[in-house]
């Protein structure tokens with residue numbers, strides 16, 4: 063009985079008027095029946111293909127993005143350039159030398175140092191988990207090849223990734239400290255195909271850098287079975303990686319100009335790993351967000367706030383694009399109403415997650431209710447907003463994660479097999495519909511997503 | 522009304538007595554609960570891995586088979602050696618040079634000649650089917666790279682393969698006749714993963730041999746999309762294949778000796794392509810047939826006829842083992858009651874196909890009824906018996922195909938991804954159960970599967 067007046071006191075006027083909701087619903091319908099999201103990914107993955115951060119292919123991808131954004135009708139299309147450290151893979155090969163000679167399929171992790179041209183050879187010492195390696199004595203691994211065979215759990219929300227990915231850096235660091243000559247890991251992935259999964263690793267402040275590569279799941283299984291037979295297993299690994307210095311990268315930006323100086327920003331990352339054509343990671347995010355913009359442009363509606371689309375550069379190797387964006391637009395961040403990056407494939411969105419001020423959670427509900435016909439339910443208020451929102455999130459800009467079904471995402475993630483055929487046109491259309499409606503509502507609602515206290519603190 | 526006496530006149534005494542049927546049922550139960558089939562494949566694929574015909578690895582596989590057959594308790598274990606032409610793949614790489622530079626994933630077909638070390642470069646000319654290429658004018662392809670983009674149909678019985686596989690040889694032959702510098706095909710396979718499918722090709726009597734390779738399905742899609750954009754697409758292909766002459770191969774044979782000089786023969790092929798570890802093709806056939814023998818040996822039963830297990834060598838490159846077997850045992854073929862090779866993966870058996878004399882079709886029904894509890898229904902009388910039964914079949918030896926569900930088989934066939942994790946232990950146990958019961962019944966039944974007329978003709 064006491065709750066009623068309290069709730070009334072906290073209740074705010076709705077952020078969305080009927081007209082905005084009607085427009086959002088119209089945009090959802092248009093998005094669902096549009097093929098533009100798929101077409102954009104098709105164009106990027108076909109005409110550019112793999113586009114490693116700092117590579118000549120990533121530069122071509124920027125030119126592609128400028129042309130595509132312009133053709134779609136975006137305004138103020140521009141490149142924000144920056145430099146990144148460049149790393150490239152060369153020949154990579156491995157084989158069991160004894161007792162069961164045969165080749166193994168692996169791939170260097172991004173940032174790994176090279177072996178010599180002849181490769182390194184050593185006896186395999188297997189650890190079930192990274193924690194086991196971390197707990198291992200500091201002696202006994204000299205001259206050996208460490209193998210961290212930790213598995214990743216398949217989940218809809220991708221939560222298995224954060225746990226499993228620690229070994230990408232950790233295995234090399236711990237192996238190096240203990241005098242090992244190389245480190246191998248079971249790929250950070252959920253498939254059982256013969257595709258190793260790459261991804262960035264970092265040595266941190268180690269005295270000794272050892273080369274590190276990921277085995278495909280069937281090859282990790284094979285090594286495990288070879289070891290179970292009880293005889294010493296010797297493996298040769300060759301990785302011809304190179305790190306020739308810095309190279310240009312950049313963000314590509316386009317806008318649907320609004321009537322105010324406030325900004326709603328969405329995007330994906332333009333770079334990909336070098337193995338696949340970067341369809342689900344993250345051609346999809348580029349297609350979804352450019353596609354959402356196109357659906358709005360085709361509607362003829364004019365937003366109150368500027369809708370900004372960003373194709374971030376060099377996400378994979380260290381979130382360079384996201385960090386650069388927040389630095390370059392630091393002075394404008396208080397004008398940023400909300401940000402969201404799509405970077406989890408092209409699976410259907412099932413949840414509307416937010417990171418809003420505590421007093422603005424009603425607005426998350428308002429938005430979610432409009433999106434509900436797409437099958438999108440309410441989410442928590444702990445959204446990351448996507449990796450390239452790191453700078454905005456850190457600066458207190460509210461962010462949203464339109465949470466996608468990631469059940470299959472880590473089957474493909476960072477492999478040769480991340481190609482266009484893995485994207486379902488209907489699924490990506492649902493994403494386009496959701497982003498179009500979300501960004502339209504954010505650009506036209508009354509007020510914002512920040513707590514008033516936070517606003518005052520920043521003044 | 523007239524049919525009844527006629528049917529009675531044709532009806533023969535049952536081939537199987539109650540005791541044999543009871544024993545077969547006991548063997549099926551034992552097979553279903555045995556893990557031996559899986560264990561044999563696990564051992565072969567782990568301890569040997571890929572075992573290309575004529576390679577040193579195939580020689581190690583023969584030693585493995587001798588040791589494994591002996592350990593299982595088979596008698597008269599021996600190697601029948603023969604020589605085969607050897608071919609090996611080297612570096613293989615391809616890339617779109619223009620207008621959309623990026624690498625393509627392909628693999629040389631077995632028997633393909635090499636390119637030069639720099640590779641060959643040419644404009645792609647695409648044909649939807651091999652028939653379209655065969656119908657093409659004899660001029661206009663000089664200096665070009667022919668791309669035969671024909672699809673394979675997914676079927677349970679694998680019938681899509683026979684149609685699709687024609688392009689493996691045909692594309693190179695037709696391209697060479699027309700002055701092209703190389704041929705590419707969409708892989709003969711049903712998956713959409715980034716695995717090219719290899720397999721043997723033959724130039725026949727051509728004047729000009731051009732190199733040929735298979736693109737993975739996603740890469741064939743990519744090339745198709747690049748071409749659809751209407752600009753000339755130039756590709757570079759490098760294949761460092763070598764054909765250094767003949768090398769040793771051989772069949773490995775083991776037996777459960779019977780009381781008569783008659784023989785029932787089952788087997789699989791020991792060699793595999795070099796890309797995967799040959800689990801479904803054809804480690805499974807080795808595991809199923811050695812496993813069936815082990816289940817019989819463990820039962821303590823002694824067969825009337827000798828049960829012979831053959832691990833055929835060099836099947837992939839031209840059925841050398843099957844042909845050699847029929848030649849070496851030509852004088853004994855009239856003592857061969859029936860033959861069957863398992864070479865279609867490890868999927869569950871769903872049909873009992875035969876190639877029996879027309880007067881012995883009742884016996885197919887008798888056998889099928891015993892196998893029915895395993896989910897095995899009646900099949901036609903046009904069984905091939907498996908590829909290495911080619912010589913026996915040609916000599917009129919009755920053959921059986923225990924037809925497996927091949928729905929997924931051509932997803933893996935001849936790819937890097939043919940590895941142990943693709944075999945379901947329960948499915949392979951069903952195969953072991955069926956082979957154990959089938960071979961037991963054939964070794965102990967009254968009479969045989971041949972038409973009396975045929976018998977007379979061969980005397």
Ligand SMILES: [Zn+2]
Pocket residue numbers: 331343344377405406
């Ligand atoms: Zn990503």
Ligand SMILES: [Zn+2]
Pocket residue numbers: 343378476
């Ligand atoms: Zn990524």
Ligand SMILES: [Zn+2]
Pocket residue numbers: 790802803836864865
């Ligand atoms: Zn085979």
Ligand SMILES: [Zn+2]
Pocket residue numbers: 802837935
């Ligand atoms: Zn084969």
